[in-house]
Amino acid sequence: MTEYPHIHYSPKPSPRPKPSPAPNPSTTSWKSAAPYASSPTAPVPKEVIENLIMTASTAPSGAHKQPWTFCVVGDPDIKAKIREAAEAEERESYNGRMSEEWLRDLAPLGTDWQKPFLEIAPWLIVVFKKAYEMEGGERRKCYYVNESVGIACGFLLAAIHHAGLVSLTHTPSPMNFLQKILDRPDNERPFLLIPVGYPAEGATVPDLRRKGLEEVSVWF
Numbered sequence: 001m002t003e004y005p006h007i008h009y010s011p012k013p014s015p016r017p018k019p020s021p022a023p024n025p026s027t028t029s030w031k032s033a034a035p036y037a038s039s040p041t042a043p044v045p046k047e048v049i050e051n052l053i054m055t056a057s058t059a060p061s062g063a064h065k066q067p068w069t070f071c072v073v074g075d076p077d078i079k080a081k082i083r084e085a086a087e088a089e090e091r092e093s094y095n096g097r098m099s100e101e102w103l104r105d106l107a108p109l110g111t112d113w114q115k116p117f118l119e120i121a122p123w124l125i126v127v128f129k130k131a132y133e134m135e136g137g138e139r140r141k142c143y144y145v146n147e148s149v150g151i152a153c154g155f156l157l158a159a160i161h162h163a164g165l166v167s168l169t170h171t172p173s174p175m176n177f178l179q180k181i182l183d184r185p186d187n188e189r190p191f192l193l194i195p196v197g198y199p200a201e202g203a204t205v206p207d208l209r210r211k212g213l214e215e216v217s218v219w220f
């Protein structure tokens, strides 16, 4: 196997995607269109989502396998199917499948089985991990798939928020209905479902306390 050609490291590598052109509500004409941009159903240009995905796809991955596929759903009929299937699973989870401890931990967040955001958000990004990849009809291994795809999702979430948009890391469990609805091949498994859009006017989030530095780090 031939090595990749090596090039000099530059702090600004040329192939990086341009920063997302997501409108910045404080500096652009979008501010004057506030009711539009502050609605969770306001359209987000496809190009913004493309840039977010290309940012996520710069994530490091085991042996450079890039074992991810980002399925982007804007079609209302497919979103409705996803919502229906997700709510069916979540209804069962909240009504008996989740442990008492899990339900107690979730209670302060105020979530339940209903997931209207799956139809309200202009885009759903469904991230699939590749358990293995196919090359010329042959199965090839991928390495550290969960770690790699987790890092890519972290990049994606950070980029979404950096672009002035909001999202939710959603894991309707079990998630295999996504593989069926989106007709993904056998080697792809659903990893995260990430709705993306603008925050609703007056939206609220839990006022959470972050652990302090001394709680999350140990220095040697």
Ligand SMILES: Cc1cc2nc3c(=O)[nH]c(=O)nc-3n(C[C@H](O)[C@H](O)[C@H](O)COP(=O)(O)O)c2cc1C
Residues within 6 Å of the ligand: 109, 111, 168, 169, 170, 171, 172, 208
């Ligand atoms: C891997 C993962 C899975 C999650 N799954 C769900 C989910 O299915 N439904 C939901 O409402 N929130 C889900 N969340 C959101 C978390 O509950 C949310 O991040 C938390 O309430 C806010 O705390 P944080 O900011 O410390 O993460 C998930 C978050 C992560 C990281």
